[in-house]
Amino acid sequence: MSQSGDWIKVQSGSTTGWVANWLVSVQAVQNTPAKPAAPPANSAPVPGIQVAVINADNINLRSGPGTQHNVAGQVSRGVRLPVISRSGDWVQVSRENGSPAWVAGWLVSFVDQPEPPQPPQDDKSWLPGPQPEPGSGQEPTREPDKEYIPEAKLVDVQISEQSDRTYINIVSDHDIEYNTFTLSNPFRYVVNLRDVYLDKTPEIIPAGTNLVQQVRTGFSKDPYISRLVLDLKQAARVKVSLSSDKKALTLEISKISYSDGLAGKNVFLDAGHGGYDNGASGKNGLREKDVNLDITLKVAEILRKQGANVFFSRSDDTFIDLYERTRMANDQSADVFVSIHSNANPNTAIGGTSTYYYAPPAIPALYEQRDDRRRLAEDVQRELVGALGRRDIGVLQANFAVLRTSIMPSILIETAFVSNAEEEALLGAEDFRQRAAEAIARGISAYFSGQ
Ligand SMILES: [Zn+2]
Incomplete structure (x- = not known):
């Protein structure tokens, strides 16, 4: 950091002079006090919170946003502290002991989150499921769970095609609780059904429509989740709707269009x-x-x-x-x-x-x-x-x-x-x-x- 870069030319009446920019920011702070912000319950950085990374050796933490405030401690280079708020050039951070303190903004850099959150579990990571008993001849993913089988059963998976759209109707005998996500390379669409037993549902259901090659099924335990993986032939849009009695889930799969979407937006x-x-x-x-x-x-x-x-x-x-x-x-x-x-x-x-x-x-x-x-x-x-x-x-x-x-x-x-x-x-x-x-x-x- 160059010394001259820390000084700003100012005018007061007819006199001009130089003032340190950290004093200018202190003035600004007095006019616009920082909004009160509650410090996080602990100082562990969590995803979604901005983190200040200390960029200098042994810099001072202060009790307020400016050098006129008391030194509240020191931190060394590389330490990462969650950001609570900002005031002018000063940044309020949560210290390693959880208490709030202020640090000069020009001595830190900001990153958005310290760890990427866990991505959705890839389907390959749990397929196939439990290993079969030696010589049982059972499919690896189809071995019945001896400890727990959900009461709800998957009773039907119907696939149809209508004017370039594929419809997949997933029917259970109980209320369906589900979530979905997409995977690319290759394009797949995954439906997780909570506490539903696959029962007689085949492991592979050929679709053969314009957009869907096949549907693969499998399950995992703790919690018990049955999974349907749609192998898509190309990137596609999937609209999901649950029937009013909550026992049928319909997937409407259509081509992605890029035309005329942007005009006037x-x-x-x-x-x-x-x-x-x-x-x-x-x-x-x-x-x-x-x-x-x-x-x-x-x-x-x-x-x-x-x-x-x-x-x-x-x-x-x-x-x-x-x-x-x-x-x-x-x-x-x-x-x-x-x-x-x-x-x-x-x-x-x-x-x-x-x-x-x-x-x-x-x-x-x-x-x-x-x-x-x-x-x-x-x-x-x-x-x-x-x-x-x-x-x-x-x-x-x-x-x-x-x-x-x-x-x-x-x-x-x-x-x-x-x-x-x-x-x-x-x-x-x-x-x-x-x-x-x-x-x-x-x-x-x-x-x-x-x-
Ligand atoms: Zn960023």
């Missing part, structure tokens, strides 16, 4: 970080904020050519508060909010692409949009994984501020990891960024076309 693009907040930094000096901005500007260009109205939280290297970002999008009545980031992890071997949305039952306004939020995330994640060829970490839910405070369907994209040397090099390359931008634009287009 308001798309808000949010390039992550900016200004003094570099985001994550790579070993070779790549800064996340620069990658995010470049990809964002490329996405905007593609979307505008297809008739979308594009808005930005930032279109240059400036710092913008997280809540200001969603306030802008909410004010502009954006149809979607797309936040573009690059990931980081202390384990530099970790790489891959992930997309987050947030729609918990506890927040009804978000939960009402859960299908749209998730579909937007799935459409973009699928295109990104296909275009970039990095590990598919998947579509995940996370309580990021921008996802929680946006009133329209919103996603946060982590294109790849700047902390991974191979992906840092890719993220620094023009063609990789262009491919990422085209994939994001295609995903947004598919989302609108599928509405």
Whole structure:
């Protein structure tokens, strides 16, 4: 950090002079006190919370946002502390003992979450199921569970095709409790049924429709889950509906369309970080904020050519508060909010692409949009994984501020990891960024076309 960079020229009446920028920020703090924020229950960083990484040796923690406040302790380089709030250039963090303290924002870098959340379990990890008794001749996944067999049975799986759409009707004799997710490379759609016994359902059900090759079945225990894996012939959209008596689940599988979806749509693009907040930094000096901005500007260009109205939280290297970002999008009545980031992890071997949305039952306004939020995330994640060829970490839910405070369907994209040397090099390359931008634009287009 250059010494002159810490000083700012100011004017007071007819006199000009120089003042240290950390004193300027202290003044600003007095005019706009930080909003009170409760510290987390413990200091362990959790996904969805921004983490400040200390970038200097033995720096002071203070009791308030400014050098006039008492020194409350010291932290050494590399320590990671969850961010509670910000005030001017100062950052309130949760100390390792759980108590809050303040640190100068220019002495830390910010990363979005310390560990990637667990991706959805890949179907291969539990198929085949329990090993058969020697000589029993039973299929490995079909051995009856001697300890526990659910009362509910799967009574039928019907497959039909109508004007290019495949319909799969899954029928049980009890209420169906289910969840679903998609996998790419190759494209699969997975339906988990809680506490349903497969009974006489075949292990492989040929489909032979335009979009679905076959349906494979299997189960796992603790908890007891039966799984149907649809092997898709191409990327497809799957609409799930549960019958009013909750005993039949219908999957409507249709082609993904990219046509005419974008004309007149308001798309808000949010390039992550900016200004003094570099985001994550790579070993070779790549800064996340620069990658995010470049990809964002490329996405905007593609979307505008297809008739979308594009808005930005930032279109240059400036710092913008997280809540200001969603306030802008909410004010502009954006149809979607797309936040573009690059990931980081202390384990530099970790790489891959992930997309987050947030729609918990506890927040009804978000939960009402859960299908749209998730579909937007799935459409973009699928295109990104296909275009970039990095590990598919998947579509995940996370309580990021921008996802929680946006009133329209919103996603946060982590294109790849700047902390991974191979992906840092890719993220620094023009063609990789262009491919990422085209994939994001295609995903947004598919989302609108599928509405
Ligand atoms: Zn980020």
